[in-house]
Amino acid sequence: MTDGDDDGPREASLDTIQRELTAFARRARAAAARLHPELPLVSYTLLAHIDDQQGCRATDLAAHYLLDKSTVSRQIGGLERLGLVERRPDPDDHRVQVLHPTEAGSRVLAATQASRHAAYQERLKDWPADDLARFASYLLRYNAAGPGGA
Structure with a gap:
């Protein structure tokens, strides 16, 4: 058996992963738009x-x-116009501006994170704890690989 013998199932799995991660990203963008219509997912x-x-x-x-x-x-400008981010001088180098959430930004984040957490709890409520732990570890492993083609 050579390394190439496993290419068929591996390629099929990679195709499925690509398709499902794309669907996941689209759902995430749509959910973000529902949770805070003025705040795009990137922002x-x-x-x-x-x-x-x-x-x-x-x-x-x-x-x-x-x-x-x-x-x-552009994204930071939008966040500033919404009153969610402010610039402060860096205490170590006053030529540099450091971005911080405003009180309103922190409130929006807390509310959005609570809504997202509730949505994930609902969607994954029937998953056994072992499956959740495995899925979480796979996501950590995938993201730890750094920037890539996705």
């Missing part, structure tokens, strides 16, 4: 990252998500 993701990091620079966001700086700038 929500950036706001959540800023909150998780307890502040970060726009260039750090661009690097982390492999986005063009102009894209991040």
Whole structure:
């Protein structure tokens, strides 16, 4: 048996993974639009990252998500117009601006995260704990591989 003998089932699995992750991403975008219509998924993701990091620079966001700086700038501008993000001088280098969620941004995040958590609980309520743990570990493993073709 050679390495190539397993290509058929492996390719079929990879095709299924690609198709299902695409469907998952589409559902995630649609759900995000329902949870906070003024806050697109990209903006929500950036706001959540800023909150998780307890502040970060726009260039750090661009690097982390492999986005063009102009894209991040537009998204941050939208978050600022909504009153969800503010810029503060970096205490170590006053030439640098650090992004932080405002109180309103923190409230939006908390409400959205609670809604998303409830939606996941509902969707996965019939999954055994072992399946949930395995799925979680697979997602961690997939995302730990870093940027890729998806």
